[in-house]
Amino acid sequence: MCCSKTTIALALFSLAVVACGPPQSDQTDAAGQDIRYGVVMKPNAAGEPAVPWRMVAYREVDGLLVAEGDMLLQPSLLQEIDPDEVGPYRIRVQELASRESAAFWPDARVPYTIDPNLTDQARVHDAIAHWEQHTPVDFVERTDEAAYVTFAPRDGVCLATVGRTGSQQHVWLDENCTTGSVIHEIGHTVGLWHEQSRADRDDHVRILWENIPDDKHYAFETYADKGYGGLDIGAYDLGSIMHYDSYAFSENGEPTIVRRSDGSTFSSNRSGLSAGDIAGIEKMYGSFDGTFADDDGNPHEPAIEAIYREGITQGCEGGLRPLYCPSAEVTRGQMAVFLSRALSLPAAGRDYFSDDDGAWFEADANRLAEAGISHGCGNDGFCGNDPITRGQMAAFLDRAFGFPESSRDYFSDDDGEFWEQNANNIAQAGVTLGCGGGRYCGDSPVTRDQMASFLARALDLL
Numbered sequence: 484m485c486c487s488k489t490t491i492a493l494a495l496f497s498l499a500v501v502a503c504g505p506p507q508s509d510q511t512d513a514a515g516q517d518i519r520y521g522v523v524m525k526p527n528a529a530g531e532p533a534v535p536w537r538m539v540a541y542r543e544v545d546g547l548l549v550a551e552g553d554m555l556l557q558p559s560l561l562q563e564i565d566p567d568e569v570g571p572y573r574i575r576v577q578e579l580a581s582r583e584s585a586a587f588w589p590d591a592r593v594p595y596t597i598d599p600n601l602t603d604q605a606r607v608h609d610a611i612a613h614w615e616q617h618t619p620v621d622f623v624e625r626t627d628e629a630a631y632v633t634f635a636p637r638d639g640v641c642l643a644t645v646g647r648t649g650s651q652q653h654v655w656l657d658e659n660c661t662t663g664s665v666i667h668e669i670g671h672t673v674g675l676w677h678e679q680s681r682a683d684r685d686d687h688v689r690i691l692w693e694n695i696p697d698d699k700h701y702a703f704e705t706y707a708d709k710g711y712g713g714l715d716i717g718a719y720d721l722g723s724i725m726h727y728d729s730y731a732f733s734e735n736g737e738p739t740i741v742r743r744s745d746g747s748t749f750s751s752n753r754s755g756l757s758a759g760d761i762a763g764i765e766k767m768y769g770s771f772d773g774t775f776a777d778d779d780g781n782p783h784e785p786a787i788e789a790i791y792r793e794g795i796t797q798g799c800e801g802g803l804r805p806l807y808c809p810s811a812e813v814t815r816g817q818m819a820v821f822l823s824r825a826l827s828l829p830a831a832g833r834d835y836f837s838d839d840d841g842a843w844f845e846a847d848a849n850r851l852a853e854a855g856i857s858h859g860c861g862n863d864g865f866c867g868n869d870p871i872t873r874g875q876m877a878a879f880l881d882r883a884f885g886f887p888e889s890s891r892d893y894f895s896d897d898d899g900e901f902w903e904q905n906a907n908n909i910a911q912a913g914v915t916l917g918c919g920g921g922r923y924c925g926d927s928p929v930t931r932d933q934m935a936s937f938l939a940r941a942l943d944l945l
Contacts, residue, residue, distance in 0.1 A: 519543070521563045587674050588647050591618075591768040594625040598635035602658050607634045610665035617756050618764040620673055632672055634665075643668035645676065663724070663753030670725050670760070674767065678719070678726035679740060680705050687719040687743055694739050699732040703739070717766065720759035724752050774798075775807040783809065783932035786939035795824045795938060799931070809932035816844030816867030818876065818934070819857065822883050823847035825938055828854055836865040856882045874902040874925030876937065877915070881905035884941050886912040894923035914940045 519542065542548075548558060595611075597604055611622045625631040630649050637655035641664045644652040654668045679688065682705050690703045720726070721742070728751035729738045738748050756764075774791050775798055778784045787807055790796050799808035813821075816839070822828075823846075831849035836859055839845040848865045851857040856879060860866035871879075874897070880886075881904075888904065889911035897903045906923050909915050914937055918924035929937075939945050 521561045591620045593622045594628040594631035596625050596633045601636045606662040609662045617761050619768045643671040645671050646674040667724050678723040688740050689743050694737040696734045722752050722757040777806045778809050783936045786935040789939045789944035811931050812870040812928040813934045815871050818871050819844050819847040819851050823850045838864040870928040876929050877905040878902045881908045896922040
C-alpha cells in the first residue's frame, strides 16, 4: 500500500463551522448580502460558560449563517458583535491539546439516518458501501445515539460538518450531488480537511492567487493559516478525493492550482477513495483500540481507560488519538492534579507553597494541602516538578482515600520509612502488590501507567 496521506481536522472547528464539498456548477454563493461580524464561541466544560474562540465575518443566506462564502455557522455558538469592535475579537485558536475535542468517531462507528425527503438515496447507500468496503469505518442505522449523521436535502450545495460534533449533524445534498460527492462529504464527516488545506501544501502545489476572486481566497488557505488544529499524515496526494481540481474557483478560466514541479494542471478525483485516502483512514481508524495511541497492549491499559472516563486524565499530548506517555515518570505536580480531579477537591482558601506560583498545578497542590493530603517537600515548597517516589505516592494515596490501618507488615524493604504504614495500608486495600519478592521499592519513581492502576484500584474502577 502506498504511503498514507490525509489531513485530519481536530474538532474544535467542527463544533461551529461546516466545510464545503468540492466546487460544483450548481453551488450557491453568498455574495451580495450584508456582511455581519460575530465571535464563534467554544463550548467549555459542563456547567461552565462558553468562551470566545475566533472572529468571523458572515452573511445570512436563505436563513443560514454563512462565513467565507460556503461555511455554515451554528447560531447557538455565534455571538454577534458591532463592526466597530471587530479588532479586539480577532482571536487565533491554538493547537488543540485534549482528547475531548478530537474529531474521530469512537470505534470507527458512525450512526446515521437518511431524511425521507432526500431524492436518489441510492447514492448515499453506494457511498457508504464504498467507505465500508475500503476502510475500517462502519456505518450503522441510528437507534438512540446522541451523536449521529443525517443525510438530508438542501438546494444548491454539498456540505458536511468536519468531524464528529457529539450531537446530530448533517450532510446536506443537492439533487445534483453525485455518489462521488457523497463519498467526499463523508470524508469531512469522519474528520478530513480538503487535501490542499494541508500545512505542507506549498511543497507540492502552487496557488495562483491572481486567478482567484478575493472573496474566495479563504478556500485556498491551509488549516494552519486559518489557525485551526490539524494533523498531516503521510504523503501529499493529488489523487485524493479530498483535493480540488486545478480550476476550482477560477474567476477568469485560468488555473488556480498547479503542480509545483512543472506547473501542469490536474483533474479532481470524484470517483472514489484513492489508495492514499484509504491508507490515511487506516492510520486514523484501522488500529483503533482505546482512547490513547501509545498504550495498546500495555497491561495497565484498562486502568488508563478507566481514569480517562472519569475525567482524571486527558493524556500528555493531544491529537486525533492523543498520547498518554505511559512510561514517563509522574511528577509531584501531576500527582496533585490526578488526585484533585479524582476526589473533586474544592478550591483552597489560601496559597500554601512558595515555589509554584503560576504553575499549572498550583491550584491542585493547594487543594491537596488544604485537604491534609500533602505537606509539601519542606521550606514552604511543593517541589512540583520532582518525580514522585512510590513511597511518597503511598502516603498521598493513603491520606487521600483514608484506608483502614493495617496491622500486617507487607514488605521487607520499608522498615522505619515514614511511609511504611501508608504502604501497608494501601496493600491491605488491594491498591498495590509491591514490586515483587515481598518488596515495595519505595525509592523508585512511579510511571504514568502504574499511577493509573493505583488510582483505578483506589477508586474501585476496575
